[in-house]
Amino acid sequence: MTEERDVLVVGAGFAGLYQLHRLRGLDLDTRVIEAGSDVGGTWYWNRYPGARCDVESMSYCYSFSPELEQDWTWTEKYPAQPEILAYLRHVAARFDLRRDITFDTSVTDAAWDDDRRRWLVRTDDGEEISAHWLIWATGCLSIPKTPEIEGLEDFTGRILSTARWPHEGADVAGERVAVVGTGSSGIQAVPQLAADAAELTVLQRTPSFSFPAFNRPLADDEVAERKAHYPQWREAQRASGFGVPVQPPTRSALEVSPEERDATYQERWDQGVLTAVSSAYTDIRTNPAANETAAEFVRERIRDTVDDPDTAEVLSPRSYPLGTRRPCLDTGYYETFNQPHVRLLDLTATPLLRATATGLETTAEHLEVDTIVLATGFDAVTGALLAVDPRGRDESLSEHWAAGARSYLGLAVAGFPNMFTVTGPTSPNVLSNMVISIEQHVDWITDAIAQGAEVMEADPAAEEQWVADTSAMVAGTLYPRADSWYIGANVDGKPRVFLAFVGGIAEYRRRCDEVAAADYRGFTLTRAPAEVGA
Ligand code: NA7
Numbered sequence: 001m002t003e004e005r006d007v008l009v010v011g012a013g014f015a016g017l018y019q020l021h022r023l024r025g026l027d028l029d030t031r032v033i034e035a036g037s038d039v040g041g042t043w044y045w046n047r048y049p050g051a052r053c054d055v056e057s058m059s060y061c062y063s064f065s066p067e068l069e070q071d072w073t074w075t076e077k078y079p080a081q082p083e084i085l086a087y088l089r090h091v092a093a094r095f096d097l098r099r100d101i102t103f104d105t106s107v108t109d110a111a112w113d114d115d116r117r118r119w120l121v122r123t124d125d126g127e128e129i130s131a132h133w134l135i136w137a138t139g140c141l142s143i144p145k146t147p148e149i150e151g152l153e154d155f156t157g158r159i160l161s162t163a164r165w166p167h168e169g170a171d172v173a174g175e176r177v178a179v180v181g182t183g184s185s186g187i188q189a190v191p192q193l194a195a196d197a198a199e200l201t202v203l204q205r206t207p208s209f210s211f212p213a214f215n216r217p218l219a220d221d222e223v224a225e226r227k228a229h230y231p232q233w234r235e236a237q238r239a240s241g242f243g244v245p246v247q248p249p250t251r252s253a254l255e256v257s258p259e260e261r262d263a264t265y266q267e268r269w270d271q272g273v274l275t276a277v278s279s280a281y282t283d284i285r286t287n288p289a290a291n292e293t294a295a296e297f298v299r300e301r302i303r304d305t306v307d308d309p310d311t312a313e314v315l316s317p318r319s320y321p322l323g324t325r326r327p328c329l330d331t332g333y334y335e336t337f338n339q340p341h342v343r344l345l346d347l348t349a350t351p352l353l354r355a356t357a358t359g360l361e362t363t364a365e366h367l368e369v370d371t372i373v374l375a376t377g378f379d380a381v382t383g384a385l386l387a388v389d390p391r392g393r394d395e396s397l398s399e400h401w402a403a404g405a406r407s408y409l410g411l412a413v414a415g416f417p418n419m420f421t422v423t424g425p426t427s428p429n430v431l432s433n434m435v436i437s438i439e440q441h442v443d444w445i446t447d448a449i450a451q452g453a454e455v456m457e458a459d460p461a462a463e464e465q466w467v468a469d470t471s472a473m474v475a476g477t478l479y480p481r482a483d484s485w486y487i488g489a490n491v492d493g494k495p496r497v498f499l500a501f502v503g504g505i506a507e508y509r510r511r512c513d514e515v516a517a518a519d520y521r522g523f524t525l526t527r528a529p530a531e532v533g534a
Contacts, residue, residue: 001128005031007449008121008131010388012101013041015137015422015438017088018062021095022446031131032101033123039092039101041139043084048162048185048375049192051081054213054274054329055244055433058226061087063234064439068094070227077272078215078329110134110390112417117455119390119418133449136385137422140429140499143383145491147180147376150354155372157358162189162375172197172371178360180352181375182208184328189375191332194342201367202337203360205347207317209298210328214272238440241504243433246271246279253281253290265297278323285323285477295322305334314346324482326430380485381405381425381499392416404488404497408458408466408522409512411441417457420445426470428508430486431500440505444512453525462522474498 007023009016012034023030036044053060057074072087079087092098102123110121119134144163152159160170162185177197179186182204194200226233236245246268253261261281268276277297283290299316306312315334317325336342350364359368379386382405389398392415400406400415407413410427411420422441423429429437448456474480479487479498488494501508515521 002120003031003127003129005029005129005131007031007133007135008033008119008129009135009137010107011041011137011139011142011384012036012039012092012097012103013043013137013139014062014088014435015139015442016041016101017091017095017097018064018439019135019137019422019442019445020097020100021064022442023449026446026450028133028449030100031129032097032137033105033107033121033129034101034103035106037103038085038089039097040085040088041137042141043081043088045142045165046163046185047081047165047167048160048189048373049165050188050190050331051162051165051185052078052188052213052215052331053081053084054078054184055435056273057083057218058223059233059237059244059433060084060435062091062435062439063230063237066230069230073223074218076215076217078213107388110388112390112392112419114393117417132418134390134419135422135445136420136424138384140381140423140434141378143379143387145377145379145383147374148492149180149352149360152355152372154357155355155359157369158371160371160373162186162373163378170371174198175370176368177201177371177373178203178367178369179373179375180360181377182206183375183377184208184326185377186373186375187328187330187333189373190342191330191336193373194336194339198341199369200336200342201345201369202343203345203347203352204314206319206325207315208325208328209295209317209322210330210333211269211274211277211298212272213329213331214270215331237433237436238509239506241279241506242275242431243428243436243505244273244275246273246276249279249282249284251281252283252287253293254283254287256281258293261293262297265294269297269301272329274327274329278327285479288321288478288481291321291323291478298322302334305338307338311337311344314344314349320482320484321478324477324479324486325484326486377485377490379491379494380488381423381429382488382494383491385421385424390416390419392419402495404495405499406463406467406497408463409515410501411444411512412456412458412523414458414460414463417455420448425497425499426466426501428501428505429499431502432505437505440509440512444516447516448520448523451520451525452527454528455524455526456520457524459522459524465522470501470503471498473502477502 006028007030009032057079176199350362405425410424483489
C-alpha cells in the first residue's frame with residue numbers, strides 16, 4: 001500500500017532535522033527517511049579518530065532557537081565528532097523529531113507522477129510513499145569515494161575507511177598502518193593513528209594547505225560572552241563570505257611590504273581559523289601573485305615545523321593556488337612527521353601500483369602493512385542525489401546533469417517539480433559554514449512551500465541564467481586552476497562543473513530573497529484547479 005504524505009525529506013543530519021522542524025510549523029505531514037541508525041548525517045558516519053569540525057563550535061550550531069543556543073554549552077573551540085553527534089541527538093529529543101524519522105532505510109528511487117502531481121518514492125524496505133513535496137537533505141559529503149586501487153580486494157589485512165569508521169572503534173596499537181589520502185580526514189586522523197601505531201606510512205598524492213587549529217577548551221567567560229551577544233554574532237556570520245566572521249580585507253597583498261604582509265599573515269595564522277589567512281587581502285582568491293605570497297607563508301611554516309627538509313618540501317603544496325582546493329585545520333599534523341616511526345610516501349614521485357595480499361606496492365617498494373586506512377574523499381555535492389537518480393517530468397537527474405550539475409539557486413532543478421535540494425549544487429554549500437547555509441535554505445524552502453502551490457517548478461530559462469551567472473563568477477577566481485573535488489575532478493567521468501556558489505553567503509542570500517520577494521521569479525507556481533480564481 002502506498003503511504004500518502006505532504007512532504008518526504010531524505011536525510012536526518014543538520015538539514016533534515018531542521019527541515020522537519022520547520023515543516024511541522026506549517027502543519028504539514030512530513031516523513032524523514034534516513035540511512036543511518038540515528039540522526040547526525042555526516043557526524044553519524046565519520047567517526048575516525050580525530051574527526052572534528054573545522055568551523056568553531058559556537059558558530060557551527062543552529063541559530064533558529066535562542067533557547068537552544070542558551071541551553072547547549074560547547075566544551076571546545078572546535079567540536080569533536082562525538083560532541084556534535086550528542087548535540088544533534090539533543091536537538092532531535094528536544095524538538096521531538098524522532099517520531100517522524102525512519103532509520104536504517106534508504107530511498108532507492110523517486111519519480112514524479114505528472115497525473116497525480118506527486119512524487120512516488122520507494123525505499124529499500126520495499127515501501128512506497130507518495131508525497132506532494134520531495135526534499136533532499138542528503139548532504140554534500142555523504143557518498144564515500146572508493147579509490148581506484150587495483151587489487152584492494154586481495155589485501156588480507158584490515159581495510160578501514162574514515163567515512164565508515166567502525167562504531168566500536170578500531171585499535172591499531174602495535175600495528176603497521178598505511179593512510180591513503182591527505183585531505184581533511186587524513187590530516188585529522190594521522191596524528192591520532194600515529195600515537196598508537198608501531199609504524200605509520202602516509203601515502204600522499206596531493207599535499208593540502210593545512211593551518212593549525214589551536215584547539216582548546218572553551219573558557220566559561222567566553223561562552224557567556226558569546227551567549228550574551230548571540231544575535232549580533234549570527235548577524236556577523238550571515239554578513240560574512242563563508243559564514244565564519246573574519247576581519248574583512250581592505251588592501252591588495254601586493255601593495256604592502258613583505259614584512260607587513262608576513263606580520264598580517266602571522267597574526268591571522270595565530271587565530272587558527274580556516275579562512276583567516278586567505279582572507280587577509282582582497283586579491284588572494286583572484287590574483288595569482290597575491291595568492292603566492294600567502295601560499296609561500298604557509299610553506300615557510302611547514303619548513304619551520306618539519307625537521308627533515310625533503311619531507312617538508314613534499315608536504316608543501318605547489319601545484320595549485322592556496323584556497324582553490326579545500327584547506328585543512330589540523331592538530332599536530334606536520335609535527336607528526338618528526339616522529340621516527342612516521343614516514344611520508346610521495347605518490348607523485350613513486351606512484352601506487354596496486355594492493356597485494358600483504359600491503360601496497362609503489363613503483364619503488366612494497367610496503368607491508370597490517371591496516372590500510374582509506375581517507376580518499378567523497379563524490380561531493382551531487383553523489384547522494386545521483387545515487388538515487390530521481391526521475392522528473394521528462395528525464396532522470398543523471399540525464400539532466402549529463403554535462404554537469406545544473407540548478408536554479410542551488411535549490412531547484414528545471415523539470416523536477418516540487419523538489420528541493422538543501423545545499424544543492426551552485427549554492428554556497430561546501431564553501432560555507434554548512435549550518436548557516438542549511439538554515440537559510442530550509443527557511444527559503446519552507447516559505448516557498450507555504451505559498452500553497454500545487455506545483456512549483458523552476459523555469460528552464462531561469463536555470464540557464466543561473467548556471468551562466470554562477471559560472472561567470474567562478475571564471476573570475478583562481479578556483480578553475482585546481483583539479484579539486486569542488487569541480488568534480490576526484491571522480492572518474494564526473495563532468496566538470498564548479499559545484500559551489502563562489503560569491504559568498506551574504507550575496508547568495510540576497511539573491512534568494514530577491515527571487516522570493518519578486519513572487520518567486522524564475523519559478524512557475526500552479527494552483528490546484530479548485531483554488532484558481534478563488
Ligand atoms: P578529500 O579532501 O577529497 O581528500 C581525499 C584524499 O585522498 C586526497 O588527498 C586524494 O588525493 C586522496 N586520494 C583519493 N584517491 C586516491 C588514490 N586512488 N590514491 C591515492 N590517494 C588518493 O576528502 P576528505 O575526506 O579528506 O575531506 C573531505 C571534506 O570533509 C573536507 O574537505 C571537509 O569539508 C570535510 P588527490 O587530492 O586526489 O590527489
